[in-house]
Amino acid sequence: MEPYRIKVVEPIPVTTRQQREEALKRVHYNLFDLRAEEVTIDLLTDSGTGALSAAQQAAGMAGDESYSGSRSFYRFHETVTELTGYSHILPAHQGRAAERVLFNTLLEPGKLVLANTHFDTTRANVELSGAEARDLPCPEARDLDSTHPFKGNIDLEELRRTLTGPDGSRVAVVLLTITNNGGGGQPVSMENIKQTSALCRAHGVPFFLDAARFAENAWLVTRHEPGYQDRTPRQVAEEAFRLTDGCVMSAKKDGIVHIGGFIGLNDGELAQRCELLLIATEGFATYGGLAGRDLDMMAQGLKEVTEPSYLAERADIATHLANRVRSAGVDILEPPGLHALYLNAGRLFPHIPAHHYPGHALACQLYLEGGIRSAELGSLYLGEEDEEGNPTKSAPYELVRLALPRRVYTRSHYDHVGETLEKIVKNAGSVHGFRITEQSPILRHFRATLVPV
Numbered sequence: 072m073e074p075y076r077i078k079v080v081e082p083i084p085v086t087t088r089q090q091r092e093e094a095l096k097r098v099h100y101n102l103f104d105l106r107a108e109e110v111t112i113d114l115l116t117d118s119g120t121g122a123l124s125a126a127q128q129a130a131g132m133a134g135d136e137s138y139s140g141s142r143s144f145y146r147f148h149e150t151v152t153e154l155t156g157y158s159h160i161l162p163a164h165q166g167r168a169a170e171r172v173l174f175n176t177l178l179e180p181g182k183l184v185l186a187n188t189h190f191d192t193t194r195a196n197v198e199l200s201g202a203e204a205r206d207l208p209c210p211e212a213r214d215l216d217s218t219h220p221f222k223g224n225i226d227l228e229e230l231r232r233t234l235t236g237p238d239g240s241r242v243a244v245v246l247l248t249i250t251n252n253g254g255g256g257q258p259v260s261m262e263n264i265k266q267t268s269a270l271c272r273a274h275g276v277p278f279f280l281d282a283a284r285f286a287e288n289a290w291l292v293t294r295h296e297p298g299y300q301d302r303t304p305r306q307v308a309e310e311a312f313r314l315t316d317g318c319v320m321s322a323k324k325d326g327i328v329h330i331g332g333f334i335g336l337n338d339g340e341l342a343q344r345c346e347l348l349l350i351a352t353e354g355f356a357t358y359g360g361l362a363g364r365d366l367d368m369m370a371q372g373l374k375e376v377t378e379p380s381y382l383a384e385r386a387d388i389a390t391h392l393a394n395r396v397r398s399a400g401v402d403i404l405e406p407p408g409l410h411a412l413y414l415n416a417g418r419l420f421p422h423i424p425a426h427h428y429p430g431h432a433l434a435c436q437l438y439l440e441g442g443i444r445s446a447e448l449g450s451l452y453l454g455e456e457d458e459e460g461n462p463t464k465s466a467p468y469e470l471v472r473l474a475l476p477r478r479v480y481t482r483s484h485y486d487h488v489g490e491t492l493e494k495i496v497k498n499a500g501s502v503h504g505f506r507i508t509e510q511s512p513i514l515r516h517f518r519a520t521l522v523p524v
């Protein structure tokens with residue numbers, strides 16, 4: 072059961088099918104353009120959408136809004152230092168701000184960043200600094216149905232080959248995203264982190280974590296990795312951070328705050344250079360683009376997020392939804408992680424070709440039938456067409472992500488998702504695809520307009 076009770080509630084909008092049909096037409100079938108008041112269950116993201124605890128709200132009230140040297144900063148600093156062990160902590164307003172400051176400082180054209188999988192803003196920030204972002208996911212990650220417990224791992228053989236090969240001297244940093252959001256929210260094992268750490272040390276390459284979901288990764292380690300069953304998630308997280316040289320963190324996930332992030336570093340000289348860019352572009356080094364209250368709420372959230380009862384329930388509710396989805400007849404990327412489920416839309420709608428976006432078709436059906444907002448992760452997101460609309464590149468899989476906000480929705484909300492999917496499956500053969508009418512040159516899924524075909 073939920074290890075909390077509800078003290079503050081927010082009504083959720085209930086709409087009619089006709090209203091949803093009209094809304095879809097009005098936004099040209101782009102779900103990003105819906106107004107929140109048109110969405111009943113919003114599973115677009117688990118980022119910045121969690122519910123604050125009473126203790127976080129209280130910490131926020133105690134926030135010190137001094138421009139520099141605020142008490143909030145020192146409380147935040149102490150909490151993050153105890154958790155991570157890094158010598159230097161720089162606050163930033165969110166994950167991508169931390170990425171931009173770190174990569175602009177550390178990278179230059181010609182350099183190479185290796186990762187299990189870069190999240191899309193991480194890749195964008197690497198590329199904006201002129202460097203190359205290369206993903207080396209482990210081979211098990213390619214099989215959506217495999218229940219291997221650590222499909223988020225980096226391919227250690229490929230990592231070794233790259234570090235010792237002709238590109239080795241170009242590698243500026245190795246990054247492990249825990250859990251691996253771009254790879255289906257799958258965790259990385261401690262063994263994989265240890266071996267990556269050893270390889271990086273041997274080659275003198277800095278090793279960083281993208282720690283956005285570090286507590287969820289730690290939970291899955293305590294469940295599935297031999298030798299870690301008796302450890303607490305907090306102990307696992309502490310060990311993981313200490314195997315690395317630094318991290319970038321979006322606290323909008325496992326900080327359970329609406330806004331916040333940080334960079335952790337051991338290299339004093341690099342920290343000094345990052346601090347200068349931070350001051351010029353984010354804010355002074357003791358607030359980094361955040362209010363004092365945000366720093367205090369983040370510190371409290373970082374303590375709550377490794378509580379075993381909280382993580383156990385989060386895993387349990389994800390499993391509950393996974394079971395509902397499977398029994399509705401929809402396959403998911405196995406095994407289910409904690410922050411999201413990834414529905415296999417390509418398999419559900421074999422009659423819709425990739426360039427008519429089966430994932431987008433499912434996302435639109437979820438909205439039309441149930442007022443549920445999700446995110447397509449398929450060929451609308453990753454594909455390309457030529458000027459005549461002929462496909463030139465499609466995504467490896469046609470997926471839809473149902474992200475699970477922290478402490479927000481209950482089992483009955485997720486039962487509604489299961490029931491909606493049951494309805495969709497009954498008429499799967501009659502669901503149609505889409506064609507793009509307008510798109511932007513980059514990140515097209517955010518702004519594209521579409522029509523049914």
Ligand code: F0G
Nearest residue numbers: 116118165166167190192252283321323
């Ligand atoms: N790294 C990972 C693994 C992420 O999932 C995200 C954001 C970021 C970095 C960037 O952090 O949003 O605070 O700037 N992921 C969100 C999502 C947007 O929906 O998965 P941010």
